[in-house]
Amino acid sequence: MANARRRRSSGRPEQTTADSQGLSEKQRQLLLLVLIVALAAFLRFYQLTSFPPGLTSDEAMNGNDGLEAVETGHFSVFYPQNGGREGLFINIQAAFVQVLGNQAWVLRLPSAIFGILTVWALYFLARKLFSPAVGLLSSFFLATSLWHVIFSRIGLRAISSAFFLVWATYLLLDALDRAREGGAYRGRMAWAGVVYGLGFHTYIAYRVSPALIGLVLAYSFAQARKQDWIGAWRIGVALYAAMAAVVVLPLAVYFAGNSEMLVHRSAEVSVLHTSWPVLEILANIRKTVQMIFTKGDYDWLHNIAFRPVVFWPVAILLALGITLGCIALYRGGRRFAYAVVLLWLALGSVPAVLSIENMPNAIRSILMIPPICMLAAAAAYWIYERLSRKVRPQWLQLAGVLVLLALCYEPYHSYFDVWAPNYNVSQVFNVGGADEAARINALPKTTPKYVVAVMPGRPGMPPATQTVMFLTGSYTKRQQDEQNIHYIAREAGEPTDGVAFCQTMAARLKVGSMFCLQVNWSPPPVF
Numbered sequence: 001m002a003n004a005r006r007r008r009s010s011g012r013p014e015q016t017t018a019d020s021q022g023l024s025e026k027q028r029q030l031l032l033l034v035l036i037v038a039l040a041a042f043l044r045f046y047q048l049t050s051f052p053p054g055l056t057s058d059e060a061m062n063g064n065d066g067l068e069a070v071e072t073g074h075f076s077v078f079y080p081q082n083g084g085r086e087g088l089f090i091n092i093q094a095a096f097v098q099v100l101g102n103q104a105w106v107l108r109l110p111s112a113i114f115g116i117l118t119v120w121a122l123y124f125l126a127r128k129l130f131s132p133a134v135g136l137l138s139s140f141f142l143a144t145s146l147w148h149v150i151f152s153r154i155g156l157r158a159i160s161s162a163f164f165l166v167w168a169t170y171l172l173l174d175a176l177d178r179a180r181e182g183g184a185y186r187g188r189m190a191w192a193g194v195v196y197g198l199g200f201h202t203y204i205a206y207r208v209s210p211a212l213i214g215l216v217l218a219y220s221f222a223q224a225r226k227q228d229w230i231g232a233w234r235i236g237v238a239l240y241a242a243m244a245a246v247v248v249l250p251l252a253v254y255f256a257g258n259s260e261m262l263v264h265r266s267a268e269v270s271v272l273h274t275s276w277p278v279l280e281i282l283a284n285i286r287k288t289v290q291m292i293f294t295k296g297d298y299d300w301l302h303n304i305a306f307r308p309v310v311f312w313p314v315a316i317l318l319a320l321g322i323t324l325g326c327i328a329l330y331r332g333g334r335r336f337a338y339a340v341v342l343l344w345l346a347l348g349s350v351p352a353v354l355s356i357e358n359m360p361n362a363i364r365s366i367l368m369i370p371p372i373c374m375l376a377a378a379a380a381y382w383i384y385e386r387l388s389r390k391v392r393p394q395w396l397q398l399a400g401v402l403v404l405l406a407l408c409y410e411p412y413h414s415y416f417d418v419w420a421p422n423y424n425v426s427q428v429f430n431v432g433g434a435d436e437a438a439r440i441n442a443l444p445k446t447t448p449k450y451v452v453a454v455m456p457g458r459p460g461m462p463p464a465t466q467t468v469m470f471l472t473g474s475y476t477k478r479q480q481d482e483q484n485i486h487y488i489a490r491e492a493g494e495p496t497d498g499v500a501f502c503q504t505m506a507a508r509l510k511v512g513s514m515f516c517l518q519v520n521w522s523p524p525p526v527f
Helices: 002-009 014-045 057-072 088-100 104-129 132-143 146-152 158-181 186-199 204-227 230-257 264-268 277-293 312-331 335-353 366-387 393-419 423-428 431-441 465-471 477-483 498-508
Strands: 449-454 485-489 513-518
Touching (some): 014 104, 014 132, 014 146, 014 393, 057 465, 104 335, 104 366, 146 158, 312 366, 312 393, 335 366, 431 465, 465 485, 477 485
Parallel strands (some): 449 485, 449 513
């Protein structure tokens, strides 16, 4: 108001000044959001055709299911191979492969797009729960999260689960706000149900989400009764539930006919099957906390082995954000916002905490990333507000810019200078199999090509062969005939040594080119 009075005295129209100020603030926020999304796009698209190197068997299995779906025209809601996988992400990958070809980066392109759109979505969600400033900081922390960057550049479906949960939560909150204010809410509520339902077609960890949505609905129900908009609430929630149910129905029908697949993968790794499940759960909680602050996932597929998955300045902010959240729950003040984010954080850890395999585990706890970013952002803004009362604005802004620049550089350095060129990364991403596929592709189709695949001590076709099959477009029988590629696996009773078996097969084969694919268990991390 003081600024408006000063400008009136200078002869400028009051209305024009107020409008320009409002537009300037909106434009500033939009510009910052565009810059953050552009940064996210750079970290996820830059050299995507080269890094990560090679192609894992899990990524290749997605691609091979996609190749088969394109060939047969049968796109499934659930693919039972490889432990069982929800089909939405695989079907999206299949569409990309059909257009752009069977290359590793094509399988990873949907992950990068999902990752970027999640950064965009988190701004709207955090702005809805907290403020525009917290929204911008949340999306920035997500854009520069190495944890999120790595999974945004791998062709696995887990990255899409966070995308759908962030958007679904935002759309639901926005629809409820519209209903409370008497605005048009039904269309938004329907879209919220569709997006929420689609999330169940992504990754098994998404199944923890009903508890989060239940909190939102329970709180809004109490508010609707108190503020006398319960009729709109009932209509909106009924529409939301109906649309979500329609979207989930194909998957439910599949599980009704294949009940063993509903819990197959989770049962394989469940801590509940151990002798002392409570002790295992407590140990896993400790490991998950350590994963964030002190000792991260050791699998080079997911992380720089043993490095905390959250950069230490952001981890400190997270600890402060959790403290602020607990205080808010007790004393009030953004109680609902903190309740949502803290519950989300706890639920996101559940799939990992209930697992006995490879703990701590960055992929099973991937839904923890959005609430971590929001809590850190809320803490960062809390610090900024208090420092702004004591420190000159120009000094505070300069310090803030330097910190943000450091946070921009850290994921780039950690990914491209430390993680991507590491020998262990080339091993877990099966660079050897990708190299064999390149040599096979260099030969003419008229040349018979024999791929002898062997894993010492294990008969049958090794999973790593999936990499060669995808990159050479030779997964199905028809594709193998077209490419003139033949796969030979070691049978029981044949030489267990890879070299000996390859030599035996070389003596038997009289024509064509033979490629010996020896697959060993992944070596332990090397430092």
